[in-house]
Amino acid sequence: MPRTHSLIRAxxxxxxxxxxxxxxQVVYTVQRDLPTFGGLDASAVxxxxxxxxxxxxxxxxxxxxxxxxxxxxxxxxxxxxxRLADRHHITLESLAVxxxxxxxxxxxxxxxxxxxxxxxxxxxxxxxxxxIPTSIVRQNLVSIVDYLLPRxxxxxxxxxxxxxxxPRMPAPLHSVARLRGNRIDAVIKEIAAISDRIERVPMWxxxxxxxxxxxxxxxxxxxxxxxxHGHRIWADAFxxxxxxxxxxxxx
Numbered sequence: 001m002p003r004t005h006s007l008i009r010a011x012x013x014x015x016x017x018x019x020x021x022x023x024x025q026v027v028y029t030v031q032r033d034l035p036t037f038g039g040l041d042a043s044a045v046x047x048x049x050x051x052x053x054x055x056x057x058x059x060x061x062x063x064x065x066x067x068x069x070x071x072x073x074x075x076x077x078x079x080x081x082x083r084l085a086d087r088h089h090i091t092l093e094s095l096a097v098x099x100x101x102x103x104x105x106x107x108x109x110x111x112x113x114x115x116x117x118x119x120x121x122x123x124x125x126x127x128x129x130x131x132i133p134t135s136i137v138r139q140n141l142v143s144i145v146d147y148l149l150p151r152x153x154x155x156x157x158x159x160x161x162x163x164x165x166x167p168r169m170p171a172p173l174h175s176v177a178r179l180r181g182n183r184i185d186a187v188i189k190e191i192a193a194i195s196d197r198i199e200r201v202p203m204w205x206x207x208x209x210x211x212x213x214x215x216x217x218x219x220x221x222x223x224x225x226x227x228x229h230g231h232r233i234w235a236d237a238f239x240x241x242x243x244x245x246x247x248x249x250x251x
Contacts, residue, residue, distance in 0.1 A: 034168070035221040039065025040072045042094040047085040054088045054249070056081065057095065057113045059105045059144075060122030063158070064096035066231060068220025074228045077120065079235035080242055101126045102140035110147050117249045118242075119152040124160045124188055128180040138187045145191060145198070154248035156241050157192045158201040160185040161234075162208035165215050168223035197248055199241040206237035 039062055058064050058077055066075040073082065081090055093116075095109040102123050113119075121144060127137045141157075148155055163169075164178025185204050192200035210233050211218055218230040226234070 037067035051089040057116040058120040061100040062098035076231040076234035119148040122158040124184040154245040159203040161203040165211040
């Protein structure tokens with residue numbers, strides 16, 4: 001019994017120490033002397049003008065702006081859409097802004113597009129990393145879907161991959177990032193099931209093992225954003241959902 005009491009008394013001290021450790025690691029992660037990259041605009045018009053027209057609007061965060069890449073065509077959504085350019089005249093409009101959370105997409109990006117064939121939503125990682133409560137993220141994502149479904153023929157929602165594989169994050173901070181990312185990913189999966197016109201990209205299932213095993217060769221110089229190889233892995237994961245969304249548009 002005395003040992004049990006001593007363990008109970010130690011819990012607040014351990015919790016405080018853990019919180020202090022995580023706080024110190026957040027400061028270290030943010031302030032590390034590493035390169036800083038701006039984002040790119042993935043917007044483009046691709047394919048022959050005589051081919052069937054396809055409009056795609058993309059909303060989200062730096063996942064779609066490719067910090068650390070040299071050219072917009074290296075961004076995963078461009079890599080994937082390029083595979084359709086021989087048989088479609090594609091207009092891709094990207095409204096994504098680095099650092100965006102679901103609330104930012106809802107307030108700042110959605111009002112800029114009134115109608116599209118396919119709406120692509122890639123957001124949630126920053127909500128996870130900033131510790132935004134899951135209930136708030138769910139509410140914002142539902143509002144995004146409520147806005148886009150009447151204005152698009154099909155939607156694609158990308159799940160959250162393994163945030164714990166980001167090299168910039170030391171242990172145990174990477175474990176917290178992984179846990180929070182998984183929670184937001186579960187919310188995205190839940191919301192994508194609202195309509196049969198929504199396709200979900202299972203980023204965790206399709207990319208986590210690659211990012212864990214190949215992390216040294218997947219990230220840009222800031223050790224936070226993926227390089228071209230990482231974007232190629234994302235493109236491969238996204239492409240099947242793009243094909244299914246296209247089938248919805250054409251049915």
